[in-house]
Amino acid sequence: MPDTSAHYDVAVIGAGPAGTAAALRAAELGARVVVLEAARVGGTCVNTGCVPTRVLAKTARLIRETRHADVYGVEVREPVIDWRATVARVGERVDRVRSIKREAERFAEAGIDLVHEGRARFVDDSTLVLDSGRRITASSILICVGGHSRRLPIPGSELATVPEEVLALPVLPRRVAVIGAGNTGAQLVTVFNSFGSEVTLLDVAPRVLMASDASISDVVSHSFAEQGVDVRTGIDGVDRLARTADGTIALTWREAGKTSTRDVDVVIMATGWPADVEDLGLANAGIEVVRSAIPADQYFRTIVPHIFAVGDANGRDMLVQAAQFEGEAAAENAVLGANRRTPHHLLPAGGFTDPDYAGVGLTEQQARDRDPSCVVATVPYSRVDRAVIDDREIGFLKLIADRRRELILGAHAVGENAIEVIQSVTTAMAAGVDVSTLANVRFAYPTYSAVIGMAARALLAEVRES
């Protein structure tokens, strides 16, 4: 039983990727640490986010490949999804990943107290109270509470399914509307489209995957349309959801000044990810929430210097790799009084749509806005032997470099293995590898990574030509 009556050096609220990394680092630095977790350790990523989504993406891939197996002389019957078995498989894989993460055991080994007594909230800037009534005081408090999905404030929004609820659907829906074409919505489009559902995608943004390089949005959007998804970006807004007499949902939206209604079985709202702060009592600590997130400086300090906001809670890079990095940096800043930052330009990210996409660093637009003389080279997958061998010719790798220093500023890929390709470029960027060194790296044959060497050589030619 943890001794929580005493004062701690560091209290961490939330045991997702941010809280786990922060607590372990703070303990490593010799601090007395307590972690307060309301639900399952591991947070969104392993329990309801990345891991379940990735298992669904694998299932989607399997069914697509099976459908095309006849091209290779493999005769199979038209595959169908057994939704209950699919959901069970996700649960089984989530448990397996949880079993290798072992957060609770790692906390115990590090001497960290883990308290599961409900949700924590601030009483004042150094005191937290749990649902159980227990009070905890700490010299530094790291808010690692993550976020949650957002229902649009429209009539009937309670009829929608939010991403965390998708696996609770009783049956595979025949007609699905996905509202929100960010990373979450786009991946769910591919999952349900591959599973055979009719999919409509709606977004007020002018293109899908607004945070990605525009050329990636073009390819993904075009592929969605080719696969039969009704892609509607740049709509004026979603008006309402209503249950019809036959039990379906009538979804009404406005587009180009016209109102349209479509009957669907399920509406998935993937329309953003506000910080989980509603019952956190932040006002008692003197902290204000701005645009659904907790403002923090580059060292993750909030307006109250001994309180830090880390991971999804600060609303910046909502990624596991960011949460972990930020957690470690914030722990060092809290325990050592240091001013450690994290390299946001070296955070690769991507998603498992069909085709996959990924990126790191500046988009072409961002790079050109900063320096119009930057160099850009794009190599289509149709020129990569391995992509042709595998019949995966859709896609490209784009590299963006600083003309004078010949260093990579950004890389964006769409197509097979995009995330692994971008990861290799990230490694080169982190090591400060220049374009000419990258152009001389040998890549095994036949690999998708070979596209990196091809793009680097194209960049070099561009730099040397001008």
Ligand SMILES: Cc1cc2nc3c(=O)[nH]c(=O)nc-3n(C[C@H](O)[C@H](O)[C@H](O)COP(=O)(O)OP(=O)(O)OC[C@H]3O[C@@H](n4cnc5c(N)ncnc54)[C@H](O)[C@@H]3O)c2cc1C
């Ligand atoms: C569908 C989906 C797919 C995703 N896929 C990817 C991916 O492939 N790659 C990637 O990098 N990122 C992905 N993400 C994003 C990733 O999951 C998050 O960026 C990451 O989990 C953030 O970590 P965190 O520790 O900040 O928050 P979380 O993981 O959300 O953890 C917060 C923890 O705090 C706890 N908590 C909240 N409030 C309180 C309280 N008051 N008291 C006590 N405990 C509290 C919660 O129970 C939770 O365990 C995905 C997200 C979603 C929704």
Ligand SMILES: NC(=O)c1ccc[n+]([C@@H]2O[C@H](COP(=O)([O-])OP(=O)(O)OC[C@H]3O[C@@H](n4cnc5c(N)ncnc54)[C@H](O)[C@@H]3O)[C@@H](O)[C@H]2O)c1
């Ligand atoms: N593979 C990954 O790395 C991964 C996967 C999922 C989520 N995430 C992260 O989690 C966070 C949340 O992702 P998300 O996709 O849930 O949210 P998001 O905020 O990234 O995207 C929400 C989308 O909903 C749209 N939208 C908002 N209001 C709307 C309205 N009224 N009508 C129609 N469309 C509307 C927005 O224009 C936007 O495109 C992001 O930071 C994301 O990067 C990462």
